[in-house]
Amino acid sequence: MFYFYQKVFLRYLIWLAMGFLPFILKSEYYKDCLVLTLLWAGVAMGWNILGGYAGQLSIGHAAFFGMGAYVSTLLYMNYGLSPWIGMLIGGLMAGGFAFLLGLITLRLRGPFFVLATIAFAEVIRISAISWRSLTRGSLGILIPFNLGFWNMIWRGKDAYIWLTLVYMLLVYIVCRTIESRKFGYYLVALRENNPAALALGIDTAKMKARAAFISAFITAIGGSIYAQYIMFVEPSTVFGIMCSVQMSLIAIIGGLGIAGGPIFGAFLLIPLSTFFRGALTKYSGLNGLVYGFVLVFVILFMREGLLPKISELWERWGNIYYNIIKKRKHILDK
Amino acid sequence: MNNFVQVFIFGILSGGIYGLVSVGLTLIFGVLKLVNFAHGEFLMLAMYLSYWSFKFFSIDPYAGAILTVILMFCFGYFIYNILMKPILYEPHVVQIFATLALSMILQNVALLFFKADFRNVRTAYSLSVLNIGWFKLSSPNLVAFVIAVAAAISLYIFLKTTDIGKAMRAISQNDRAARLMGINIDIIYMFTYCIGVALVGLAGVVLVPIYSIYPTVGSSFVNPAFVCVVLGGLGSVPGAVLGGLTIGIVESLTGFYIGAEFQQAAYFIVFLIILIIRPQGFFGEKEEII
Numbered sequence: 007m008f009y010f011y012q013k014v015f016l017r018y019l020i021w022l023a024m025g026f027l028p029f030i031l032k033s034e035y036y037k038d039c040l041v042l043t044l045l046w047a048g049v050a051m052g053w054n055i056l057g058g059y060a061g062q063l064s065i066g067h068a069a070f071f072g073m074g075a076y077v078s079t080l081l082y083m084n085y086g087l088s089p090w091i092g093m094l095i096g097g098l099m100a101g102g103f104a105f106l107l108g109l110i111t112l113r114l115r116g117p118f119f120v121l122a123t124i125a126f127a128e129v130i131r132i133s134a135i136s137w138r139s140l141t142r143g144s145l146g147i148l149i150p151f152n153l154g155f156w157n158m159i160w161r162g163k164d165a166y167i168w169l170t171l172v173y174m175l176l177v178y179i180v181c182r183t184i185e186s187r188k189f190g191y192y193l194v195a196l197r198e199n200n201p202a203a204l205a206l207g208i209d210t211a212k213m214k215a216r217a218a219f220i221s222a223f224i225t226a227i228g229g230s231i232y233a234q235y236i237m238f239v240e241p242s243t244v245f246g247i248m249c250s251v252q253m254s255l256i257a258i259i260g261g262l263g264i265a266g267g268p269i270f271g272a273f274l275l276i277p278l279s280t281f282f283r284g285a286l287t288k289y290s291g292l293n294g295l296v297y298g299f300v301l302v303f304v305i306l307f308m309r310e311g312l313l314p315k316i317s318e319l320w321e322r323w324g325n326i327y328y329n330i331i332k333k334r335k336h337i338l339d340k
Numbered sequence: 341m342n343n344f345v346q347v348f349i350f351g352i353l354s355g356g357i358y359g360l361v362s363v364g365l366t367l368i369f370g371v372l373k374l375v376n377f378a379h380g381e382f383l384m385l386a387m388y389l390s391y392w393s394f395k396f397f398s399i400d401p402y403a404g405a406i407l408t409v410i411l412m413f414c415f416g417y418f419i420y421n422i423l424m425k426p427i428l429y430e431p432h433v434v435q436i437f438a439t440l441a442l443s444m445i446l447q448n449v450a451l452l453f454f455k456a457d458f459r460n461v462r463t464a465y466s467l468s469v470l471n472i473g474w475f476k477l478s479s480p481n482l483v484a485f486v487i488a489v490a491a492a493i494s495l496y497i498f499l500k501t502t503d504i505g506k507a508m509r510a511i512s513q514n515d516r517a518a519r520l521m522g523i524n525i526d527i528i529y530m531f532t533y534c535i536g537v538a539l540v541g542l543a544g545v546v547l548v549p550i551y552s553i554y555p556t557v558g559s560s561f562v563n564p565a566f567v568c569v570v571l572g573g574l575g576s577v578p579g580a581v582l583g584g585l586t587i588g589i590v591e592s593l594t595g596f597y598i599g600a601e602f603q604q605a606a607y608f609i610v611f612l613i614i615l616i617i618r619p620q621g622f623f624g625e626k627e628e629i630i
Contacts (some may be wrong), residue, residue: 298445
């Protein structure tokens with residue numbers, strides 16, 4: 007229905023329009039929801055690079071998210087280093103860990119890799135709790151409210167909306183770039199058929215490690231932004247398994263291996279979750295229950311995710327419509 | 341020295357429990373080639389079942405064990421037909437996330453209906469301790485260990501002698517060949533899954549007098565269970581028990597000599613080391629590295 011350039015134009019128009027949302031949404035509640043949605047969309051897109059394109063499902067990405075959060079926070083609290091720089095350092099550190107992890111776990115397939123990532127994240131979490139002299143353990147670190155651009159702290163939520171919007175946009179551009187380059191095709195190759203990729207001469211181990219690095223870097227930056235938004239970091243939230251599962255859930259439900267998939271998933275799941283958490287507090291488990299049911303439904307019936315399914319339906323209906331129009335025109339011409 | 345032996349003995353006892361939880365998991369892993377991330381939640385459900393029968397009908401957990409195990413068997417049948425059968429031949433992504441979703445659903449259903457309060461079953465023998473020489477053994481732990489070993493041995497004998505057991509072993513070695521030999525794969529898959537769930541149900545029953553019951557109790561046991569399964573080798577029952585004992589001892593010694601908070605990290609680190617050095621575990625077969 008839409009031609010290619012129209013599609014691209016529409017996409018960036020939507021981004022621009024979203025930039026104006028802070029002026030439209032008046033309520034702090036909706037703004038908070040938007041910030042979290044955009045942030046998780048970016049983080050999930052980062053996860054998607056390793057999980058979707060390379061097919062290495064990691065339920066331990068919270069390790070990198072938390073690493074980004076803690077590194078930037080600790081550098082800020084102890085040395086006054088601006089979070090803008092701290093976030094890059096956190097990203098590099100997380101990337102380094104991910105690279106090592108990628109090299110170590112290269113022989114593991116399927117469920118073993120998942121278990122290894124879970125184990126890794128738990129070890130990092132427990133270390134963060136036990137190393138009290140560094141991280142203040144389970145007490146967490148409260149970031150003081152010093153306003154300023156260099157501190158990445160602003161009054162109100164508008165600036166955070168723009169920050170997370172830019173973050174999500176940059177991550178999206180990174181994903182699309184990877185998708186269209188050789189590197190992206192290598193990752194898809196090693197996901198679909200590892201032996202065949204090796205036979206073609208692709209160094210799968212190095213590609214996996216590289217994807218892990220990029221993925222962890224992006225996730226860690228998201229973690230730093232999260233820390234600066236919430237102004238409080240503690241091990242169970244940023245290193246917890248619920249954090250990892252949420253990332254992967256958004257990517258899977260939205261669309262695995264597609265750049266825009268996690269965005270769709272985030273816009274679906276985060277507002278839903280925020281609504282359930284707030285509105286139905288009487289029924290405490292409903293939030294997770296809905297997540298679980300949506301996941302089962304998507305994984306059984308629409309394996310690639312909701313976005314591909316919706317595009318497919320869109321194309322199909324577009325074709326039917328187009329054919330009807332064509333037939334009508336033909337009759338009129340006669 | 342006395343301390344060491346006491347801690348070691350406690351490690352063996354708790355290792356038996358881990359072994360019992362992992363035996364069901366390794367069976368499902370080995371025969372169905374399915375990672376059951378919802379294993380901990382079945383444990384939690386069995387514990388709640390035991391708890392409610394104690395609360396409403398005053399049935400002692402051990403006395404109600406048979407009933408609980410049978411109910412868990414039926415529940416396994418139910419879950420298998422609804423969720424497991426469609427995903428058996430699907431790629432790993434689907435299997436992992438479907439079982440993960442099941443675990444989320446079960447956890448949150450328990451949270452919704454039973455609330456997050458910690459519940460306890462206090463029976464006459466909950467706090468009793470046996471003194472053997474210099475050392476003390478807590479009775480519920482000892483009973484759990486004995487039941488775990490008995491269950492593991494009977495399962496082993498079952499797998500070695502009965503026809504169904506041999507069919508299960510055949511499928512775990514090569515499912516296509518088993519199919520060609522005339523084994524009804526679907527029935528055996530279903531049976532294996534139900535047995536696996538029933539075993540973890542038994543584990544839940546023996547854990548009730550010892551630990552508190554809350555919706556996420558499953559995850560504290562399923563993580564060591566995965567480590568035991570990998571340590572012992574997929575599909576190997578003696579391996580799972582041996583792995584369980586190892587993990588129990590490692591955890592116990594770490595807790596006493598290094599620090600209580602490092603107990604969990606200890607077995608995760610063991611897990612990572614095993615995956616790097618010897619992914620097939622004690623008794624597993626070396627798989628092609630591709």
